[in-house]
Amino acid sequence: MKQMKQSTLRRLISIAMLVVLIILFSALAGTKFLNANNFIEIVRDTSVVAIVGVGVTYAIITAGIDLSTGSIMAVVGMTMANIYAYTLWPIPIMILLGLIVGVLCGLFNGYIIGKIGIPEFIGTLATMTIFRAVTYIIAVKDANGVIMSQPMNISTYAVLGYAIGPFYFVVLAMIFFVVAGQILLKYTRLGTNIYAVGANKKAAALSGIDVAKTRMIVYTIVGLCAAVGSVFTTARLQSATTAIGDGFEFNPIAAAVVGGVALSGGSGDVVGMLIGALFMATLESGVQKLDMNNAYQYVIKGVIIILVVMFDAAYKNRMDRAAKEQGAKEGME
């Protein structure tokens, strides 16, 4: 019961921080920031990060990390670009093959991490460079062999970047992924296993959980999420380049961590990550609307992340201490 209350409080604090940020930027930038269109854009910008973030949240809950999401997006985008450029296959088949490539990339990560036992950070750092190199190798080239950006503007595909009313398709996809991701995490055997693996691998293995398999599934899910993110990114850009997802990998991680998913594993959830992603997108948008030099934006972003995380850590330490004192008291009685 106590645990439940704590996590609810943590959620409220996350939301409060988001509200404070919105108020702050509204005060500083006025209606330039505070208008319906801007909020629709913020949610749209959040979407791809949050979709990929579902998988990355799982990875972080198992005490892992995935640095290769940006590169998986690039491989998937380039695979679809090749099919688009060289075949007449229907668009759904193209998307399906793209998703399969993403799943295979994730499976490869899962294999080297789960089965071979390479530490997550190093393994995905390696596959980050591998997948990026593969993207360059398979990139669509023009007659002179120079890599070009492949336009993908056929209406049946580009429609994925459009909106019905105020809702972009990508936002609807995000809502689906977040809801499904949260249910999978909280109400299924797999979700319980993910938490168990993150909390204590040895204990999980001894209580009969197949740790290697769980981790493999997690990284495969990350691959699928990244592939879906890539589909929406290329549909929005209406083209595929080798630069897709360059530097993207840190966004879902930052979103998850700001949303209360602990890098040490075993805690946090998908909804928290979504709030974190909204927070980061609001920060990005707000800083932009202040009309400052690019350079200052970087500094302010860094400072705000540190402040938020510092506040979060101070709060957590306090709760831990309170819980310990409570425990000691109960022990005395």
Place this chain on the structure above:
Amino acid sequence: MKNFNLTKYSKPLILLVFIIVLTILRPSTFLTVSNFANVLWSISVIGIMVCGTIFVFLIGGIDLSIATLCGFCAVVTVKTITYFHNSTGGVFAGILAALAVGAAAGCLHGIVITRFHIPAFLVTFATQSIFLGLSMIVTSNKIISCTEPAAFTAIGAKKILGFPLPIYLMILIAALAWYVLRKTEFGRYIYAVGGNATAAEISGINVRRSTVLCYVFSGLTTALGGVILASMTQQAMASTGSGYTNDVITAGVIGGVSLLGGEGTVLGAMFGAVLMGLLNNGLNLMSVPSTHAGLVKGLVIIIAVGFDALQHTDQARKKVKKIVKKEA
């Protein structure tokens, strides 16, 4: 035969196999003194930086801000030198300023991480953005070139006995780091903290101070790397040093440094740096485009780390099986 431990000798073996393969493939260009000097010169910045960041890895931390801090220090050096009208005295001022910035940055990392118990990953992720912004502010997002005075350009290019100065600097810093880690009490503390911070704390080690010092070392070597990089290229800009974070971490990891802390040696890290250099050099000599080189580099990491990891997981699996059998 069963006792023969292949993984123990895997590092020198990998290096040897590499050299042999490259020698066979490119006999006339690879196996020359000037090419080896070239390889060592090209890794000297990574080599120097990894000697400082290994302290951070050993206590179980990480530094994602290496690249942008390196760039910021390069910018500070060049800015200071131009401020002093490219005088030789300005060079000393520039180096000192860069080292001061590096030490201050390391201090900031260490204090924020230890005081607030924040994961190093996050703190350095945030400061990476801050350093990049600062570099852009200081340079107004332009390239600042600095071809004078001779004392400055000498840092990156002056040759002594056929080898450029950065190589000697790298060896000196590596020797220093080796000495601190192997021969001093502080070095043992670091391994203890990385192995088990709570146990180290209980046995009387000042974990907080050790951690801060480790980040200061990392900041100092990163700053030195920035100075050398600026001197090598005779310019500095916000993007100076970009990509170095991955290179330095990769060098450490290939060399057997565990990112979980407590495991790794300076010698191993230097091996990792040399292997990276040979890899880059070999791919270059075989005219593989740099965009494709990542494929080979990534696979080498997976193979190098996979060997170690497979043994660990095998042992762990056997242990679990044993316990399960006992229970049954």
